[in-house]
Amino acid sequence: MSRPLVVLGVTGGIAAYKSADLIRRLKDQDLDVQVIATNSALKFVGETTFAALSGKPVISDIWDKAHDVEHVNVAKNADAIVVAPATADFLAHLVYGFANDALLATLLVAKCPIILAPAMHTEMWENFATRENVATLRKRGFLVLEPAVGQLTGEDQGVGRLPDTTEIARVVKQVVNRKTSNLPKDLSGLNVLISAGGTREAIDPIRFIGNRASGKQGVALALSALSRGAKVTLVGANLNVAVPAGVEFVAANSALEMMEQMTLRAGSADIVIMNAAVADYFVPNPEESKIKKSTDKLNIELSKTGDILTVLSENKPVKQYLVGFAAETTNNNEELVGLSKTKLEKKKADLIVGNKVSASVGISSDENEAVLVTSNQAISLPKTDKLALADAIWDFIVKDLAKVGQERKSPVEPDLA
Numbered sequence: 001m002s003r004p005l006v007v008l009g010v011t012g013g014i015a016a017y018k019s020a021d022l023i024r025r026l027k028d029q030d031l032d033v034q035v036i037a038t039n040s041a042l043k044f045v046g047e048t049t050f051a052a053l054s055g056k057p058v059i060s061d062i063w064d065k066a067h068d069v070e071h072v073n074v075a076k077n078a079d080a081i082v083v084a085p086a087t088a089d090f091l092a093h094l095v096y097g098f099a100n101d102a103l104l105a106t107l108l109v110a111k112c113p114i115i116l117a118p119a120m121h122t123e124m125w126e127n128f129a130t131r132e133n134v135a136t137l138r139k140r141g142f143l144v145l146e147p148a149v150g151q152l153t154g155e156d157q158g159v160g161r162l163p164d165t166t167e168i169a170r171v172v173k174q175v176v177n178r179k180t181s182n183l184p185k186d187l188s189g190l191n192v193l194i195s196a197g198g199t200r201e202a203i204d205p206i207r208f209i210g211n212r213a214s215g216k217q218g219v220a221l222a223l224s225a226l227s228r229g230a231k232v233t234l235v236g237a238n239l240n241v242a243v244p245a246g247v248e249f250v251a252a253n254s255a256l257e258m259m260e261q262m263t264l265r266a267g268s269a270d271i272v273i274m275n276a277a278v279a280d281y282f283v284p285n286p287e288e289s290k291i292k293k294s295t296d297k298l299n300i301e302l303s304k305t306g307d308i309l310t311v312l313s314e315n316k317p318v319k320q321y322l323v324g325f326a327a328e329t330t331n332n333n334e335e336l337v338g339l340s341k342t343k344l345e346k347k348k349a350d351l352i353v354g355n356k357v358s359a360s361v362g363i364s365s366d367e368n369e370a371v372l373v374t375s376n377q378a379i380s381l382p383k384t385d386k387l388a389l390a391d392a393i394w395d396f397i398v399k400d401l402a403k404v405g406q407e408r409k410s411p412v413e414p415d416l417a
Helices: 016-028 048-052 070-077 086-095 101-109 122-126 128-137 165-180 216-227 254-264 308-315 333-347 384-403
Strands: 005-010 030-039 080-086 114-118 146-153 159-163 191-197 231-237 247-252 273-276 323-328 349-357 365-375 377-384
Touching: 005 070, 005 101, 016 030, 016 048, 016 080, 016 165, 016 384, 030 048, 030 101, 030 216, 070 101, 070 308, 070 365, 080 086, 080 165, 086 101, 086 114, 086 128, 101 114, 114 273, 122 128, 122 159, 122 247, 128 384, 165 216, 191 216, 191 254, 216 231, 216 384, 247 254, 254 273, 254 308, 273 308, 308 323, 308 333, 323 333, 323 384, 333 365, 333 377, 365 384
Parallel strands: 005 030, 005 080, 080 114, 191 231, 191 273, 231 247, 273 323, 323 349
Antiparallel strands: 146 159, 349 365, 365 377
């Protein structure tokens, strides 16, 4: 059985050297790779390298094999196209429909999903022209990944770095899976805000109160949403897993930081998912130096943290869809539904995902099971891996949005009536 074909477009940026590694990461995902490189890209990495790693001749000249109309045939056979790196110059040419090289010509023909991984200096990424071009491409259905933050060329650092190649490959694989299953990009044009991980509340400079949350479920929700076409922001607290390539990441260590970051961004989100395991209590006056083990007992005064889901609910735009999570240790499904229903009514959310947690399921594990509770229904989702569960949760949200007649526009505007 043939493997899905991914076309890897490489343009002329310094990050082109990482594309060689991306070929391996894509093949690790059981994908075939066909490289199309621009002339500028070949100034950074030789054609022989791409050919040896992909196992296929590199396409670089639109005039080669003109009798086969190569760019048309490649586009028709591709299950997905990923351009990594995508330079500012390339994005501008793509917006205006240029077809003066093999890669641009292929993209103009392609009907498959197209993923763009921009990489450039911070100033170029933040330039108004580039931001306008990115917004235009997203409106047209391109999946444009947010660049990473880190070391750039020379001594410069900032946003504009190509995301980790392993994480790019994971996104591509998820997109290909949806394409081969004939599943739509049903979150295109929507802004999604997700919290994940577990907060830590300082006791002293070294110790903290925390929980075993890893962030795996929230990260899976982010990856699934990204593959469906959404622009995703992830507010993460002490994650134990990598953030998917292309997701805008904001760190929030404590409950207070989580509250600040979520409330700051929630107003422009179409869908908000509060998945993070936020501490219920914190130490209002943590010690400034390490607490010595000088007594047999230690008393620590705790105060209740703010309820983020309640605050989000009280301030949410009318058309926003708000999701909360309820982690419970009960083994009784009816009790789990009841607890989730109570939380739904108390927090005034649109959906509560109630999930059983134990040493082997839910928090920190690779598997999860849940019940989806709204005002008029409760649906059980069996134990499965967290990415599969994330897909099932999004399937439900998309259907529920359609059912309640929510308008699918981004950004969401508050009700001014």
